[in-house]
Amino acid sequence: MDKFVIQGGTPLNGTIHTSGSKNSALPALAAALLTDEPVVLERIPKVRDIRTMQRLLVDIGSRMEEDGERTTIVTEKIVSPEAPYELVKTMRASSLVLGPLAARAGRARVSLPGGCAIGARPIDMHLAGLVKLGARVSQEHGYVEAVAPDGLKGTRFTFDRITVTGTEDILMAAVLAHGETVIENAAREPEVVDLASLLRKMGAKIEGDGTSVIRVQGVTKLHGATHRIIADRIEAGTFLIAGAMTDGDLTVTGCVPEHFGAMTAKMLEAGVRMTQVDDTTVRIQPGGTLKAVDMTTQEYPGFATDLQAQYMALMTQADGISIITETIFENRFMHAQELMRMGAKIRLDGRQAIVAGRSPLSGAGVIASDLRASASLVLAALVAKGETVIDRVYHIDRGYESIEEKLAGVGAKIRRAE
Numbered sequence: 032m033d034k035f036v037i038q039g040g041t042p043l044n045g046t047i048h049t050s051g052s053k054n055s056a057l058p059a060l061a062a063a064l065l066t067d068e069p070v071v072l073e074r075i076p077k078v079r080d081i082r083t084m085q086r087l088l089v090d091i092g093s094r095m096e097e098d099g100e101r102t103t104i105v106t107e108k109i110v111s112p113e114a115p116y117e118l119v120k121t122m123r124a125s126s127l128v129l130g131p132l133a134a135r136a137g138r139a140r141v142s143l144p145g146g147c148a149i150g151a152r153p154i155d156m157h158l159a160g161l162v163k164l165g166a167r168v169s170q171e172h173g174y175v176e177a178v179a180p181d182g183l184k185g186t187r188f189t190f191d192r193i194t195v196t197g198t199e200d201i202l203m204a205a206v207l208a209h210g211e212t213v214i215e216n217a218a219r220e221p222e223v224v225d226l227a228s229l230l231r232k233m234g235a236k237i238e239g240d241g242t243s244v245i246r247v248q249g250v251t252k253l254h255g256a257t258h259r260i261i262a263d264r265i266e267a268g269t270f271l272i273a274g275a276m277t278d279g280d281l282t283v284t285g286c287v288p289e290h291f292g293a294m295t296a297k298m299l300e301a302g303v304r305m306t307q308v309d310d311t312t313v314r315i316q317p318g319g320t321l322k323a324v325d326m327t328t329q330e331y332p333g334f335a336t337d338l339q340a341q342y343m344a345l346m347t348q349a350d351g352i353s354i355i356t357e358t359i360f361e362n363r364f365m366h367a368q369e370l371m372r373m374g375a376k377i378r379l380d381g382r383q384a385i386v387a388g389r390s391p392l393s394g395a396g397v398i399a400s401d402l403r404a405s406a407s408l409v410l411a412a413l414v415a416k417g418e419t420v421i422d423r424v425y426h427i428d429r430g431y432e433s434i435e436e437k438l439a440g441v442g443a444k445i446r447r448a449e
């Protein structure tokens with residue numbers, strides 16, 4: 032299993048370019064199942080979760096061609112409308128094929144995701160939406176099956192709580208349903224908006240994406256389209272925190288600053304010298320004095336849960352006590368134990384982490400437990416004294432494209448080892 036070996040103590044100086052968003056590319060790939068014509072996606076990040084989704088699409092019946100940063104997906108026929116356990120257990124987002132398959136093929140069979148490192152993460156709300164759209168949903172042998180032989184029917188559906196992939200799944204089902212669908216309490220994340228803009232290019236009639244009420248007028252058929260995936264706001268945020276923690280002079284290009292506005296507000300409040308250079312560029316400069324600032328994760332446009340672990344690493348280097356509250360997932364503090372092994376002072380109390388800074392960190396052997404937790408360990412290692420060895424970096428490979436090359440390019444002493 033691959034490891035990262037990191038020597039801490041070097042400020043990051045230079046420029047890093049943002050990759051395409053993993054969490055936008057995943058639903059975009061699933062959306063390609065909605066048409067028999069070619070869908071061309073640009074800037075799909077080369078990360079493991081994307082490869083898993085591509086494998087799933089090929090099993091379902093898609094042909095996939097890659098040419099530089101363009102990926103063409105053609106699904107003339109749905110051969111097998113199924114997401115098997117082997118794939119779903121490695122990537123929960125496989126359930127994103129439920130909606131498109133039910134809409135296009137009238138049948139979808141998807142393994143139930145089961146437990147996940149960051150919480151229970153059921154898909155009950157995806158299923159409730161499909162039932163509302165007229166699908167018959169049954170469960171057997173660990174699989175759910177949604178059947179709608181006569182097609183889905185437009186409806187009004189209110190999510191009990193905000194779910195990102197749930198909104199995406201139901202949106203993809205609704206675009207081919209008969210009549211109008213109104214989705215209430217919808218997620219407002221940029222990834223939902225990006226999916227809606229791809230679907231519109233494919234001929235879908237959607238209004239209200241980016242707000243909590245999305246209206247869809249169903250159409251009978253969608254066609255091919257070309258679409259460029261948005262920049263990964265979580266990757267950009269991770270690098271900006273790395274710049275701030277190492278007291279570097281780091282510029283992140285090719286990003287959309289308004290997509291991480293809540294993080295920027297916290298960073299500025301904490302004393303980070305951070306400026307927006309232009310529409311797609313943000314710079315961190317050295318010389319800020321970090322002070323502790325409380326933070327609570329929220330749905331967009333609030334502070335993203337996917338940046339909570341990285342923010343916790345930052346707060347270990349800030350003066351004072353900060354309280355970090357996680358409201359989206361019930362078990363997303365596994366990085367705290369590992370950060371403590373490196374010398375951080377953190378107390379966990381249910382959904383809150385109390386961080387006392389600033390603590391000098393020292394290199395240690397640590398284990399990556401999930402994607403964003405691993406990112407926070409990399410950040411801590413970059414400022415720790417001596418060598419840190421992070422085991423199980425396959426978690427980080429799920430969602431960060433060439434992270435060690437990007438970090439090494441701005442001066443980090445990081446290498447991959449077996």
Ligand code: EPU
Nearest residue numbers: 054124152153154155156157193194195196197359360402
């Ligand atoms: N939930 C339910 N029932 C459902 C769906 C969700 O109870 O049917 C709960 C979840 O257990 C969670 C909350 O609702 O407590 C919100 O989860 P959500 O459905 O929004 O999460 P998701 O769609 O599964 C996406 C991202 C995650 C990100 C969350 C929250 C993708 C592929 N994944 O997951 O990204 O943390 O939204 O913003 O878009 C990551 O990239 O590291 C990652 C975990």
